[in-house]
Amino acid sequence: MADKLPFKAKEHNDIIQVEIESKWTKDWEQWVLLTSDRHWDNVKSNRRLQKQHLELAKERKALILDLGDLFCLMQGKYDPRSSKSSIRPEHNVTHYLDAVIDTGVDYFAPYADNFAMIGTGNHEASVSRRCETDITSRFVEALRATSPNSTVQRGGITGFVKLQFKFGKSTQKFSYLIDYHHGYGGGGPVTKNVIQANRRAVYSEADIVCQGHVHDTWQFPITKRTVNNAGRIIHKTQWHLQVPSYKQHYGKGKENWENLKGMPPKPLGCVWLRFYWDNPQVDYNQASKRINFDRHIDIVEYGA
Ligand SMILES: [Fe+2]
Numbered sequence: 112m113a114d115k116l117p118f119k120a121k122e123h124n125d126i127i128q129v130e131i132e133s134k135w136t137k138d139w140e141q142w143v144l145l146t147s148d149r150h151w152d153n154v155k156s157n158r159r160l161q162k163q164h165l166e167l168a169k170e171r172k173a174l175i176l177d178l179g180d181l182f183c184l185m186q187g188k189y190d191p192r193s194s195k196s197s198i199r200p201e202h203n204v205t206h207y208l209d210a211v212i213d214t215g216v217d218y219f220a221p222y223a224d225n226f227a228m229i230g231t232g233n234h235e236a237s238v239s240r241r242c243e244t245d246i247t248s249r250f251v252e253a254l255r256a257t258s259p260n261s262t263v264q265r266g267g268i269t270g271f272v273k274l275q276f277k278f279g280k281s282t283q284k285f286s287y288l289i290d291y292h293h294g295y296g297g298g299g300p301v302t303k304n305v306i307q308a309n310r311r312a313v314y315s316e317a318d319i320v321c322q323g324h325v326h327d328t329w330q331f332p333i334t335k336r337t338v339n340n341a342g343r344i345i346h347k348t349q350w351h352l353q354v355p356s357y358k359q360h361y362g363k364g365k366e367n368w369e370n371l372k373g374m375p376p377k378p379l380g381c382v383w384l385r386f387y388w389d390n391p392q393v394d395y396n397q398a399s400k401r402i403n404f405d406r407h408i409d410i411v412e413y414g415a
Pocket of ligand 1: 148180232233234293294323324325
């Protein structure tokens with residue numbers, strides 16, 4: 112059996128809480144892989160790239176938060192967009208939805224322990240509405256059943272994930288709050304959806320605000336100032352992260368739907384977060400001010 116990973120996810124009141132067993136050492140780190148819009152069952156989904164990132168997540172003992180549209184599910188009888196040329200042969204069967212979930216479980220099972228949350232996208236929500244089944248819940252339950260150590264939770268279209276870094280039995284804890292949304296709207300060829308960051312910064316108090324859906328990627332910091340309990344002026348940066356997709360819908364720019372609509376090609380990939388201590392040796396009590404994270408967008412060029 113694989114080594115137990117240093118975190119576990121659970122539902123706690125209205126949020127998903129991930130407790131991360133941390134170490135007070137200079138080389139301690141915790142990776143988080145943020146993904147969205149895999150559209151895994153679509154013929155245009157780049158599975159090679161997903162596999163590469165999933166393997167890296169395993170190597171890094173990363174926890175994975177997926178923001179939805181893990182499945183595309185557009186080839187069902189009920190969907191006007193369905194077309195025979197867009198369905199994978201293993202899904203071209205009578206029980207289409209069951210086949211997608213079953214094959215998805217086989218594919219993602221080796222990484223079941225790494226997933227902390229799988230959220231719901233508009234594609235899953237649309238099937239749930241039409242076919243009276245909760246696709247995300249069915250998939251999460253089946254994935255959890257493949258491994259006794261998996262604590263993967265079902266996420267909604269939007270919600271909060273609290274990363275809680277703890278140290279054994281010590282009551283000392285540091286946390287980072289992530290406010291996620293699957294995403295909405297068309298993004299915009301010029302603004303690339305960055306305008307949403309300014310809107311969400313008005314109403315969200317989280318440390319990280321992230322979303323997928325528009326298949327673009329960027330990181331956009333918004334810094335606010337306030338005063339701490341000691342009367343010192345402090346600046347706090349809220350990171351807005353747009354998480355890309357793994358679906359290569361544009362192709363070579365010939366004659367598919369996106370080409371006809373004049374839509375642009377989009378980046379494929381994921382976002383990595385790496386949490387670490389800035390300076391663990393001194394001033395233990397002030398450490399919460401020094402937990403830090405790097406942001407790294409991992410993308411691939413077309414044809415790579
Ligand atoms: Fe979406």
